[in-house]
Amino acid sequence: MSHPVEPVIVAIDGPSGTGKSSTSRAVAAKLGLSYLDTGAMYRAITWWMLGNGVDVADPDAVADQAGKAAIVSGTDPAAPTITVDGMDVSGPIRTQQVTAAVSAVSAVPEVRQRMVDLQRAAAVAAAGGIVVEGRDIGTTVLPDATVKIFLTASAEARAARRSGELKGAVTVAATQADLVRRDAADSGRKTSPLAKAADAVEVDTTQLTLEQVIECVVTLVEEKRAAL
Numbered sequence: 066m067s068h069p070v071e072p073v074i075v076a077i078d079g080p081s082g083t084g085k086s087s088t089s090r091a092v093a094a095k096l097g098l099s100y101l102d103t104g105a106m107y108r109a110i111t112w113w114m115l116g117n118g119v120d121v122a123d124p125d126a127v128a129d130q131a132g133k134a135a136i137v138s139g140t141d142p143a144a145p146t147i148t149v150d151g152m153d154v155s156g157p158i159r160t161q162q163v164t165a166a167v168s169a170v171s172a173v174p175e176v177r178q179r180m181v182d183l184q185r186a187a188a189v190a191a192a193g194g195i196v197v198e199g200r201d202i203g204t205t206v207l208p209d210a211t212v213k214i215f216l217t218a219s220a221e222a223r224a225a226r227r228s229g230e231l232k233g234a235v236t237v238a239a240t241q242a243d244l245v246r247r248d249a250a251d252s253g254r255k256t257s258p259l260a261k262a263a264d265a266v267e268v269d270t271t272q273l274t275l276e277q278v279i280e281c282v283v284t285l286v287e288e289k290r291a292a293l
């Protein structure tokens with residue numbers, strides 16, 4: 066008897082600098098799936114809050130404005146996009162100012178509820194399947210995902226990777242301190258903290274090349290698909 070083929074949903078979670086974005090994009094491209102960067106969505110709403118003079122340290126003020134920004138993500142892994150009220154914000158959401166404020170904004174339950182609704186809608190819309198990366202995808206957003214991956218790496222390796230991107234503008238030590246602070250905030254918040262789902266496969270990427278991580282995830286997805 067044949068079964069209807071369900072679109073494959075891959076959830077990739079983990080802290081900053083573990084390789085979620087690079088791995089997710091490449092896996093989606095290789096397997097012909099859509100791709101959603103949920104961190105970019107939290108950065109986009111944070112960018113909007115900062116630009117509109119909202120005090121990001123005041124959760125009530127953030128909650129009050131949580132429904133205002135129209136955030137739209139393009140899910141083609143070859144050219145992912147993110148807009149706020151129709152404006153391309155892919156550059157501005159990567160500034161240090163946004164990075165410093167994003168954990169506070171994303172801890173506010175009203176913000177999370179809006180983002181989770183958008184993320185689930187994107188997964189439903191991706192008829193051919195999707196790779197979704199973030200902090201709470203396997204635990205909260207898509208608990209029925211076909212495959213769940215939790216990427217880790219040492220704080221040293223993650224900081225070295227990130228400061229490589231910042232091209233020496235910030236020292237590795239300062240980058241590492243920022244990462245560790247953000248990990249603590251993201252893991253310690255009340256609403257859907259950064260956490261490994263019980264049924265996620267943990268992959269420590271400290272000693273792996275990006276290509277090895279991509280291969281590992283592609284293999285896990287193909288094994289799961291074959292067993293369906």
Ligand SMILES: Nc1ncnc2c1ncn2[C@@H]1O[C@H](COP(=O)(O)OP(=O)(O)O)[C@@H](O)[C@H]1O
Pocket residue numbers: 079080081082083084085086087088226227229230270273274275276278
């Ligand atoms: N296994 C790896 N080894 C070395 N560098 C990596 C590896 N995975 C990712 N990188 C690099 O580290 C940086 C951060 O990766 P990224 O995918 O943005 O991580 P995340 O989305 O988890 O924050 C990027 O410059 C990326 O090219």
Ligand SMILES: Nc1ccn([C@H]2C[C@H](O)[C@@H](COP(=O)(O)OP(=O)(O)O)O2)c(=O)n1
Pocket residue numbers: 080081082103104105107108167168171172198199200201202247251
């Ligand atoms: N599913 C998610 C994704 C990101 N966040 C929050 C917490 C993270 O510190 C920020 C930014 O995430 P992002 O993946 O862009 O961070 P990095 O690129 O790894 O530095 O957003 C979240 O709370 N839940």
